[in-house]
Structures are given as structure tokens and as C-alpha cells.
Amino acid sequence: MQAVVYHSDDIRAWEQRWFAAQNSSLGLMQQAAWSIAQQFLEVFKDRSINNIAVWCGQGNNAGDGYFIASYLKQAGFHVEIFAAQLGESNDLHCAAQFAIEKKVQIHSDFDIKRTFDCHIDALFGIGLNRELNTNWQQAIQQFNEQSGLKVSIDIPSGLHANTGCALPFAIRADHTFTVLGLKAGLFTGQGKEYVGQVHLVNLIPIDEELKPLAYLTPTSIKLPKRLAFGHKGSYGHVLVVGGHEQMGGAVIMAAEAAFHAGAGKVTVICHQKHHQAILSRAPNIMLRDINALDEENIREILSQVDAVCFGMGLGRDDWAKQIYQQWFNLLNQSTHLETVLDADALWFLAKQPEKLGPHVYATPHPGEAATLLGSSTAKIENDRIAAIYALQHKYAGQWVLKGAGSLILEDNLYICTEGNAGMGTGGMGDVLAGMIASLKAQFHKAIALHEIVTLHAQAGDELAKQGMRGLQAYQMNEAITQVVN
Structure with a gap:
């Protein structure tokens, strides 16, 4: 079963529905802390x-x-709390009072003068959506x-x-x-740099109103075994154009990635200047001169292949523009083909949206x-999920937004x-494009795009x-050959 990822607003709304059903917010806080303490021990x-230092902020995360500090002290650890001034939450005040009763030492600042074996961060929870002020940045x-x-x-x-x-x-x-449910920020963008190993703390039953934001890709992907009587025509013909x-x-x-992912045949259509280099490296690749093809030739070639990856090393000059215009509509309209657009093909798509x-x-x-969106790289990275939805809304099709947590x-x-x-590093995207074309040529709908991205990773x-x-x-x-086997 695929792991589900939720939006923080939906998790908070889920919590509120739980409390509206007469369940205790303080009880949930205690339950969360107890569960985390038990997982911590394990x-x-x-x-x-x-020796453990617990850093507490001003909200319910604190x-x-x-509570965690109190339970760990009960378990026999030496625990000290370093805390900001308490916020207004009654539950927070109850938690602080519980720690006092358990005789946990509480410091009213973050001035740490001794060495601890472990530091626990309970400064901010999932509600933080603003840039931190200087004091919190320093903390x-x-x-x-x-x-x-x-x-x-x-x-x-x-x-x-x-x-x-x-x-x-x-x-x-x-x-x-992480409490209740997985959050997208744990897995994409800069998240992987900060979260370390993620442990889910399940506490309350999922209700019908809670909807997934995303799914984590499965890590165990099994491709069908090859038939004993298969031949090169059984495993797809991939065309690489650029x-x-x-x-x-x-x-x-x-x-090469297409071949190593299992394609039966691969043809490269490119400038004739590169043919000798390609054959000297991979003599199993078939070749055509990109400058020697008219529309009739292209239609004939497309009728004989199963998948195409288009745009790698195409360039952005007038020659490349002519090639893009010569090929794009034929690829986009050929519904029997699995087509991957990458690199310079995406640049031309942005100039001529379709x-x-x-x-x-x-x-x-x-x-x-x-x-493609007329935006900036910084804005894309600031909300990758919004960006990929915007791409599909503008252009339709299926999308991979590459990067950490693709x-x-x-x-x-x-x-x-x-x-x-x-x-x-340069070229990893070309390898991914070849893998997508190869595995789609072999399996079509029997393999999902997210599974291919995972195999590449x-x-x-x-x-x-x-x-x-x-x-x-x-x-x-x-x-590649190892993971697809």
C-alpha cells in the first residue's frame, strides 16, 4: 500500500473534526508525546x-x-527543557505544569552551557508559514x-x-x-536536507473528509518476466530525436539508457556529424540523418516505433526551431506513440504553448x-507542488518536475x-528520458510514470x-540494467 501525504491545512482540519466529536485536545497531545517517547526508546x-535537552517554543508543538521531556525523565533519562515564554494555549500550560510536577529542570532561555547526548526540537509545528524573525533564526x-x-x-x-x-x-x-500524517515538505524541495529519517506517529482514525495531497512512490517495483520466445521486436522500438x-x-x-532499460531496438535521429561517435560507442544503435528527412519520411518512421524521446541536445537556434516545428505536431498527434519531451523541446514548447x-x-x-510558466526558478522551488499543477493546467499531458524529491x-x-x-550532474535528465521511452515502449500502461522515475532514482x-x-x-x-532486473 502506498504511503499517503497530506497538506498541513487538511491535517489541522482533521484534528478539529476529532475535537468536535468530543475528543480531548489535551488528551491527543499527551497521546502524541507518549507515542513519540515510546518510539524514541525503541x-x-x-x-x-x-542526557537530553528539549527545546520548546510557544505553541502546541512545545x-x-x-510532555515528551516528562515521559523521558520517567524512563530514567536526565532531561532539561530550554523554553521560550509560554503562549496562551491552555493545553500548553497544562503540559508545562506536568513537567514541573515531574521535576524536570526548565530554563527560560536557550542558553545551553553543557553538553547533551540528544537535542529534541519542539520549537515550531506544521503551522509555521512565515519567515522567522532574527531571534528565532538565531535559536x-x-x-x-x-x-x-x-x-x-x-x-x-x-x-x-x-x-x-x-x-x-x-x-x-x-x-x-511526524504526528498524525506525512507532510509533503518532509520529502520534496529542501526537505530531504533537514528531516533525516522520518517516523510516522499514528494516533487517530482517518475520516472520510481527509483527502490525500500526494503519494510516496513505491520502492519495490517488479517488472514482468520476459517470455522465453520473445525477440527484439517484442520489447519496443525507441526513437531518440535531437x-x-x-x-x-x-x-x-x-x-544507451533506453537499451539498458530493456528496449529491443533503439534508433537515434540526429546530425550526421555524430554518427561515427555513436557507432563507435554503441554499434547496436541504428542511425538516421535528421537533415535528410521530410514529413513523409518522419511519418513512416513514427509508424514503426513505439516511443520517442525528443529534444535532447536539440539546441535553440533557427535550425533547432525548424526541427522542432517539423516534429512536434506529428509526435503530439500520434496517439499510438509514447512521447517524452525534454530539454530544448521544452524550451520551444514554452515559446509556442500547446x-x-x-x-x-x-x-x-x-x-x-x-x-514554461513565465516564472523564476526561485518561485518554482518555493512551491514545487503548485508549480507542477500549474504546468499540467497550462499544457495538459503528464509531468515530472525533477529535483530533490522529484x-x-x-x-x-x-x-x-x-x-x-x-x-x-549534466546528462541525468537525458538518461531519465531514455528510460521513460524505453519502459513505456515495453509496457505502455502496465508501468506508471512514477515507477520509472523511481527506477531511475x-x-x-x-x-x-x-x-x-x-x-x-x-x-x-x-x-539501470541492475534495477530493471
Whole structure:
């Protein structure tokens, strides 16, 4: 079963419905704190933790912190609370009073003069949606400078629960115990940098009004076993179109990725200048000269293939514009084809907006998404979920917004939790385009776009086992073969 991700507003509304049914808000706070304390004991039972500092803010997240501190003291730890002035919540005051009764030492500031084995962040919860003032920024930076294990309650303080943006600083946690439901900001944007390992604390039953925002992509993907009597025609024919006179590498990487993902046949249509290099590297790739084709030739070729990835290394000059116009409508209107638009094809799409067919998969990185929406990269990254919905609303089709916690919008929204920072290198997008075309050519509707993105991320993780720095996209091929098998 796929893990469900919720919007913070929907989680708060769910809570309010629970309280409206005569359930106690203080009781839920106590239950959350008790559950987190028990998970804490289980997760860290093999670690040498004796002294714990709990950092408490002014809202209900701080109330969780006071109760957690009390329960951990009862469990035998030395616990001290470092706290801001209490807010107005009655539940928060009850939690603070409970800590006093349990004789937990409470400091009315964040002036920490001793070393602790663990620091627990209960400064802000999921309601934070504004940039923090200077004092809170300093408190978060001070927290991050501490030695020892760092644990956040619900979401690392300073991180936006829905966008994964730091506001502008956030706690860098080793572990996050998130309450009630998973939040998108834990998995996309900058979130992966701050949350560490995520633990879900289930407390109350889901009601009918609570709707998912997104789903986490499954991590176990099984492709059908190949038939003993299959042949190269059984496994799809992929066409790779691009390769400006001055840019031949992208089509090579896309084509090789298509083969390594299992395609039966791959043809590259590019500038003739690159043919010798392609054949010397991969003699199993078939070739056509992109300048030697008219519309009739293109229609004939498209009738013989199953999937096309278009735009890698195409360029943006007048020649590239002519090629784009020659190919785009034929691809968009050929409903039997699985078509991937990447790189320079997306740049031309932004200049000449068209509605895409349901068989078209567009794969922008944030900069390309900004061009497609007439926005800026910073605005895209500030709300990646809003951006991918805006892309589909404007252009239709199916979308991948690449980056940390890649988003995939097909029938539903998915967040990819795999992949690594080593994949931030030139050519990885070309590899993904080739994989999408290959696996769609082989399986069509039997494999989902989000599953292919996950396989690409898993190949990157396999490649990064010896270290992330210095990875090259052309090295992905063996890892791709491994994950698809």
C-alpha cells in the first residue's frame, strides 16, 4: 500500500473534526508525546543517550515537547527543557505544569552551557508559514551547532510543512517523528536536507473528509518476466530525436539508457556529424540523418516505433526551431506513440504553448519549469507542488518536475523519495528520458510514470554506493540494467 501525504491545512482540519466529536485536545497531545517517547526508546535503545535537552517554543508543538521531556525523565533519562515564554494555549500550560510536577529542570532561555547526548526540537509545528524573525533564526542556528543526536517533533522547526522550504533556516534533524500524517515538505524541495529519517506517529482514525495531497512512490517495483520466445521486436522500438551539430552527447546517453532499460531496438535521429561517435560507442544503435528527412519520411518512421524521446541536445537556434516545428505536431498527434519531451523541446514548447496529449510526458527541471510558466526558478522551488499543477493546467499531458524529491503528476501526484545529490550532474535528465521511452515502449500502461522515475532514482543510488561526488550520467547504464532486473 502506498504511503499517503497530506497538506498541513487538511491535517489541522482533521484534528478539529476529532475535537468536535468530543475528543480531548489535551488528551491527543499527551497521546502524541507518549507515542513519540515510546518510539524514541525503541529507536535509540542501542545508542548511548543519557542526557537530553528539549527545546520548546510557544505553541502546541512545545506542549508535545514538555510532555515528551516528562515521559523521558520517567524512563530514567536526565532531561532539561530550554523554553521560550509560554503562549496562551491552555493545553500548553497544562503540559508545562506536568513537567514541573515531574521535576524536570526548565530554563527560560536557550542558553545551553553543557553538553547533551540528544537535542529534541519542539520549537515550531506544521503551522509555521512565515519567515522567522532574527531571534528565532538565531535559536535554530544555535540548535544546529550543538553536538549530539538531533530529533524534531512533527517537522523540523523552520521548514515549511507543504513546500519543504526553509524559512530561511531550519533545524537539521537526524530523525523526525511526524504526528498524525506525512507532510509533503518532509520529502520534496529542501526537505530531504533537514528531516533525516522520518517516523510516522499514528494516533487517530482517518475520516472520510481527509483527502490525500500526494503519494510516496513505491520502492519495490517488479517488472514482468520476459517470455522465453520473445525477440527484439517484442520489447519496443525507441526513437531518440535531437543532437544539434554541436551537441551529440545527450542523444547518446538517452539511447544507451533506453537499451539498458530493456528496449529491443533503439534508433537515434540526429546530425550526421555524430554518427561515427555513436557507432563507435554503441554499434547496436541504428542511425538516421535528421537533415535528410521530410514529413513523409518522419511519418513512416513514427509508424514503426513505439516511443520517442525528443529534444535532447536539440539546441535553440533557427535550425533547432525548424526541427522542432517539423516534429512536434506529428509526435503530439500520434496517439499510438509514447512521447517524452525534454530539454530544448521544452524550451520551444514554452515559446509556442500547446496542449499535450495524455501520451506525452514532459520532464523539466526547475529552471525549465520556470521558463514554461513565465516564472523564476526561485518561485518554482518555493512551491514545487503548485508549480507542477500549474504546468499540467497550462499544457495538459503528464509531468515530472525533477529535483530533490522529484514530483510526478499523472492520474495522481507522487513524490519520489529515492535518489541522491550525486545525481545533480549534466546528462541525468537525458538518461531519465531514455528510460521513460524505453519502459513505456515495453509496457505502455502496465508501468506508471512514477515507477520509472523511481527506477531511475534507484539506479542513481546504486551508482552512489561508493560516493556521490563525481558521478557521471554515462556511468548509469550498468546500474539501470541492475534495477530493471
